[in-house]
Amino acid sequence: MSVNSGSGFVSLVSSGPGDPELLTIRAAARLRDADVILYDDLSSGPILDQAGPQAELIAVGKRAGRPSARQEHVNALLIEHARAGHRVVRLKSGDAGIFGRLEEEIIALREAGIGFEIVPGVPSAVAAAAAAQIPLTRRLTARRLQFLTGADVTGALPADINWAAIADPAVTTVVFMGQRSFPKLAQGLIDHGLPGDTPALFAEAVSHPHQRLIRTTVEKLAAMLADAPISQPALILYGPLAHGKDD
Known part of the structure; x- marks a missing residue:
């Protein structure tokens, strides 16, 4: 202070x-x-x-x-x-x-x-994981946690992405401000080796009365968001702990 x-x-x-x-x-x-x-x-x-x-x-x-x-x-x-x-x-x-x-x-x-x-x-990422009743890390299978933004100052997908890091299947990745850009991001992830069936969690309006949690996969989430309107703030989590069961 x-x-x-x-x-x-x-x-x-x-x-x-x-x-x-x-x-x-x-x-x-x-x-x-x-x-x-x-x-x-x-x-x-x-x-x-x-x-x-x-x-x-x-x-x-x-x-x-x-x-x-x-x-x-x-x-x-x-x-x-x-x-x-x-x-x-x-x-x-x-x-x-x-x-x-x-x-x-x-x-x-x-x-x-x-x-x-x-x-x-x-942090909203921590609140989202708590709402979904999942941890963000796990010994051996998810020993690293990374946050990234899905939008640069223009609102587009950043051009300087470290694809090797964010396509690592043994990491919990949280994408902030990524609803619009996730379809393009997901395609890049798959192109760089991340399996399309990697578990993903879409967490919308976390901790609010109208909170919505959708458990899916990277590939299915990209398809869901391709033409979806954006009305609420949301986070995207993907990796081995996000659990790929559809709600």
Whole structure:
């Protein structure tokens, strides 16, 4: 924690997958005490019920495929409210250290001399595995766990993929933001040696009342997502522990 006594303070709070019962005690306390909360779409709803009545709530929503606040604008708001002497919470979903643009906000706050802390949260990948009642690792058969993004800054499949790593059948792989690109990703995986019948789990709206879990295979999931509309955030897990039984 770094404190500048001449200004307010920013807590970069990760809210977990969306269920308020999965908030950490520290995250709940920061929400309760905040003067200003800048929140993403995926951190709204019941999570914001934890905010105190004094808090000003500012939506800076970031959702793939929808209009969202520019990162520079979010950074400026954090600095503006902290310099006004406010206790500011920047509320992000899952754990902000995993594909959450956390570093960009850290850099902006450091350059502005604003004190801040990082409050970690339950990663959505961990919550998805718990909801499906599966482990993410296993001795001998899944001794490595890897996270990757299925979208670059343009929303397309990244061009610099390490195919050998992500086509390893003895690894648990979690794909974030991969619903649109998974059919192309799956074809690349199969082309690089991953069996098409490798177990896969599609985890949509994890920890929310409308949560949906689909146990299938890499090949079948690619076919399912080829023309499917995207209405909810989802993760894709594949590997020996994802269990390839169709629900």
